[in-house]
Amino acid sequence: MKKMQEKILAEGKILPGGVLKVGSFLNQQIDTKFMKEIGQEIAELFKDDEVSKILTIESSGIPIAVSAGFAMEVPVVYAKKNRSSNISGDVYCTSVHSFTHGNNNNVLVGKEFISSDERILIVDDFLAHGSALTGLIDIVEQAGATVVGCVAAIEKGFQLGGDKLRNDGYRIESLAIIEEMTDSEIIFREDQN
Numbered sequence: 001m002k003k004m005q006e007k008i009l010a011e012g013k014i015l016p017g018g019v020l021k022v023g024s025f026l027n028q029q030i031d032t033k034f035m036k037e038i039g040q041e042i043a044e045l046f047k048d049d050e051v052s053k054i055l056t057i058e059s060s061g062i063p064i065a066v067s068a069g070f071a072m073e074v075p076v077v078y079a080k081k082n083r084s085s086n087i088s089g090d091v092y093c094t095s096v097h098s099f100t101h102g103n104n105n106n107v108l109v110g111k112e113f114i115s116s117d118e119r120i121l122i123v124d125d126f127l128a129h130g131s132a133l134t135g136l137i138d139i140v141e142q143a144g145a146t147v148v149g150c151v152a153a154i155e156k157g158f159q160l161g162g163d164k165l166r167n168d169g170y171r172i173e174s175l176a177i178i179e180e181m182t183d184s185e186i187i188f189r190e191d192q193n
């Protein structure tokens with residue numbers, strides 16, 4: 001998505017440690033007009049895949065998943081990072097490592113929200129090492145459902161998570177793939193398919 005690349009170059013900020021801050025439009029402040037375009041782009045990518053539900057992880061993946069859910073007219077479920085009083089009964093649970101926060105989270109989804117006959121599209125904001133997507137794939141497989149594919153708004157291609165998942169046979173689509181990132185420059189992967 002050329003517009004995602006343009007948005008990253010115009011508004012993204014490179015922070016120490018290989019962190020790309022896109023809080024002005026994607027994961028703190030939401031550019032709703034742009035988010036609507038993101039949802040429509042995702043819907044177009046998977047229009048022939050009979051997606052019945054979208055799965056994401058809290059919190060930054062939720063706006064992207066909801067936008068895609070509106071465009072595809074399917075429900076959205078998100079994995080919670082903590083069990084709370086409103087989660088009762090059986091859950092699907094997996095461990096996900098957060099490189100941003102430097103910790104592991106046990107993420108969970110109530111079993112009533114994913115059934116074995118569903119075709120699930122997994123959506124997240126970033127794809128770097130692939131931990132979040134791998135955890136969400138695990139949840140879908142625990143449910144016996146089908147992973148149709150995964151979408152990341154931004155993929156850090158140089159951290160190889162997306163390439164590993166592709167090599168494992170999963171369909172991975174990213175709206176922008178950053179091939180290289182220095183303290184002052186972002187270079188996008190030209191061939192994103």
